[in-house]
Amino acid sequence: MISRMPIEHRYADTDACAHFLAEELGPDLRIAAPLGLGKPHGLLNALYRLTGADGSRSLRLYTALSLTRPQPAPGLEQRFLGPFLKRHFGADQIDPQYALDQARDALPPNVEVHEFYLQSGALLHSGSAQRSYISQNYTHVARDLAVQDINLLVQLVARREGPDGVRYSLSCNPDLTLDFLRQVQIAGKQRPMCVAVVHPDLPYLSGNAEVSEAYFDVELRPETSPPLFALPRSPVDLAEYALGLHASALVKDGGCLQVGIGALSDALVKALLLRQQDNTMWRRALVALDRRGATHALAGWMGGLAAFETGLYGASEMVMDGFMHLQRGGILKRRSWDNLALERASASGRLATDVPGGHYLRGAFFLGSRELYEWLDATEATDPDAIDMCAVSNVNQLYGDHQALAMLQRRGARFFNTCMMATLLGAAASDTLDDGAVVSGVGGQYNFVSMAHELPDGRSVLLLRATRQVRGGIESNIRWNYAQTTIPRHLRDIYVTEYGVADLRGKSDSECVEAMLAISDARFLDALCAQAKAHGKLAADFVIPESWRKHRPRYLREALLPYQQKGLLPKFPFGSDFTEVEQRLLPALNWLKAGGSSWRGRLRLLRAALRPGEPAAGEQEALARMGLSAPGRWSDRLQRRILQTALRRKL
Template identity: 85%
Template sequence: MQIEHRYTDTDACARYLADELGADLRVAAPLGLGKPHGLLNALYRNTAADPLRSMRLYTALSLTRPQPAPGLEWRFLGPFLERHFGADQVDPQYALDQARGALPSNVEVHEFYLQSGALLHSACAQRSYISQNYTHVARDLVVQDINLLVQLVARREGPDGAHYSLSCNPDLTLDFLRQVQLAGKQRPLCVAVVHPDLPYLSGHAEVAEDYFDVELCPETTPPLFALPRQPIDLAEYALGLHASALVRDGGCLQIGIGALSDALVKALLLRQQDNTVWRRALVALDRRGATHALAGWLGGLTAFQAGLYGASEMVMDGFMHLQRAGILKRRSWDNLALERASAAGRLAADVPGGHYLRGAFFLGSRELYAWLDATEAADPDAIDMGPVSNVNHLYGDHQVLATLQRRGARFFNTCMMATLLGAAVSDTLDDGEVVSGVGGQYNFVAMAHELPEGRSVLLLRATRQVRGGIESNIRWNYGQTTIPRHLRDIYVTEYGVADLRGKSDSECVEAMLSISDARFLDALCAEAKAHGKLAADFVIPDAWRRHAPRYLHEALAPFQQKGLLPQFPFGSDFTEIEQRLLPALNWLKACSSHWRGRWRLLRAICRPGAMAADEAEAQARMGLAHPTKLADRLQRRLLQAALRRKQM
């Protein structure tokens, strides 16, 4: 059946939807990339302009470009953002208004996962946040009486007519509409917003034309939102090296996004491509041999032969790099007999239909989007995007098959903090302020405990920079936790691996102390003893006193000097001069956040030292080559101080 209502004009489509559905819009939109910003903005404008109308939006991860502050930050980020995202990129206006507390009273925005840090201090966003496991969202949406679902899609003409691919976001759409049907509720009006650059992925993501009621194919569309690639520092590399030894050949891999995940991927590539160097780096870090001992029975120290199977809620750039390196290659079949034969080594390599990567949504760089498109064209079976109920959940008709597919599973995810007793803090600060959301983290941990060979591995930096100093990310206790202590499993910091599964409280405390920063060991140890969780005669081993940044630098500096641990291992979206500016501007920002730093900055301005290399080019990039105003001259002096700081 063909769609009756087709539009190329976004405003006309929005007016039709408003007329068709009445004064009360209850809208569901995918998380992340799959949100059609243009249509949502049109619906938002129409509602905001008419106090007799209302709009409630249920979504997550509303992606907006960074909003740089005036001054040096704007001078640096302004040109970069326009170049990277495109001058015609469209932000969701409701998210910008929500961040500054300017949502109209007839609009509500409820998200179950926030763009990390973007809405941290927005009272409106904090009040409207819904704390949910990823796999519970579709179920809970059913009771909200959603009357409109909007989604970015890819479109393809076939012999039997048009087909759509849910592409980047089959995650909740498939589950939600199935739950609506099971509940006997009226199906919402479904709008397919076609984006010409969105990769067309078949499999579970492909739906027939009659899946949607309305098609919007705008005459012009902004480029897909692409994440800038992040730098990796030595501490993150250390963490990635430890974590990479926990991965078992022939196993299953879940990884998230961010610098820690990128460091893990780079370490896995090094393990595969230069195993001797990888082992040397691991030995340099693992003087006590603790990580090596765990690798002997949990992971491995050799290159991958059978390869890995990816089953991850999010498909990100790391999987692309692993596939290109021949690591992501173990295929699985959605047929129990074939999967059993494959696990037993009795299935011929040329049996069609197997996939090596299953995900629920994707988000990453433009290179990732091009790779997905090319992979679909060359090998349509390779990647299967499907509902989150399959990817993040074991129970149901697929349980036996999913358990077999995910043999040797390692669920890597990041957290902000952890307690000595093994609870994880990932989404909320001590005062209840939400940073991001639970997302799928509980799902990963629960699956790891249910799968025969599954392990949950939570990655975190041992410390964090705060105003005026350093704090430990390993605490005695914390008011808000995402993963409770009774689901504790494995934690990894730059100082090693703590295996907590099945351990007593005192054993957990000792294991977490063994991966803590040395500057906080005495205080943490004393608190554990005060609460009776550590023996009074326990003595901190001398080896743990070496858990400090300078020892990490000593261990990894030789590998860094040989170019094996580059700042941008997967390429950079910044130019060379911008890469030179980044650490200087970060130093300025850190100094400006506390009085000691401001005093240091004042001294640096008064005694700037000798001119730094590429300083003139850096000043030109920042538009400060020939400042005329007093404010601009001050900014130039600040920049000089930051660029020359290592020479003072």
């Protein structure tokens, strides 16, 4: 690292800092900002305003995952989400204005925003975002960014003063900053001006995430900061729990774990905790789902049915709440050392348990609930070796000087990711719709799938619901073919739906087709089977087994209802950010949303509204929460009647 002078420019006023940067760097700003939590929205907004007000200037931003609060539609959605969003995010939360403007195609002509991963579905209909999207593997971003002549890097950081002076932690986002600045140096290009924007609540994580004061050129410490962006905790339904139970049997004690985010990942984590803490009930639930014994057979040689003794090591591009719950549940505890001799000794059981320096979780960025941020802070204070936040090149790939060590650390690796759709031949679509519209991005999925194929005992596990709700009905997420591919068929490995596990590695095309049919929804089996036969990928005399005909939602409910009634499969497995009244409202509002997506559904709603039935328990509290206790306007009275209909419906 080139020796650098301590910071000379310090600001407490965001606008003053923005004006200094604009004057110092000239009329053309080419900015790099971290994905997710590490983006300093206040400073970016100030630079965006300054550029938008002056047509002689330009701004080009390279980033990803621009987090914005949901923008509820008028009506019942606004009545429900408005008060919740204000309570959850805080009234002084700041959204990145460029993201709000881009969502409605209203960016100024002198501003460009290029992202390699979009907030899922948020920019699906934005022509600007779709045109400016850059399709990249996570590990290629720093390399490609180094040739873009970036002149400004801005990042949210944690700050600490000690005997050695000021230190910063890249905290939530060492992922690309470390790699990018290293690539710039290797390429012999001019280093961009680097701005540290201090947030008082950001957890200070040491290790690879810690840098000296000289790493930055400018420090901005605003007098006030909005709360850290915290994701609301998601509900998990029975189909997702079924998927999680199947997937949890594939995890090997003493192995390595990568987990993404969302309800499917929460279901997997909850199932792993059930396997650890109530193994008998976990096994019974799995037997109820796995009548054919297919998942049990795979667990026998690939995963396990017993509780975890050695525990798991986490190596995941994203550190999310699930890892916190796994550590608290006694599962995430296998430590690894960044020393090949020590790691070899640990793998062979020869390393003393009191050897310092080992970590049980390595990640490139973190994002989750406020509880996660508090846990990270507390863990750093009591066990600073436990969590290593580092460059994405050290998490998402094996190549480089660390390859031998990384392969040993990731022994028994199970890389869990979600996808939108899969084909009968094993390809996956995870980020793009059939017409090419980008929903999110490749991110690190390809990285983890390819790593799984390189590791001697690693496996890639892609999770997906067997069906999806669409306007007017449902569709299968398992297709004969799909125009867009995130993971090609030659990298096919394991798929899991609520109906089971399909192991495709090394299988012939006909074997892959049969395995994928075996985890499909029964309502689509005949059509899928016919397509495979028509294309010569399935024998003409193949007959669908009768046991597959039971792959329907009602059979899942029958299998898991006893465990739901015992409280083992709660709607919110890790607590809820919604009040009890809001939790009662959610099913009713979801029912209305689903019903209103087609003309047939709207007709059914109208008929039901004419005869809403008897008042439901807790109805008055629900109406009060929605501000509909005594509606005055005709439109409000209509909303009240529709909501009453949903609350009183027979389940």
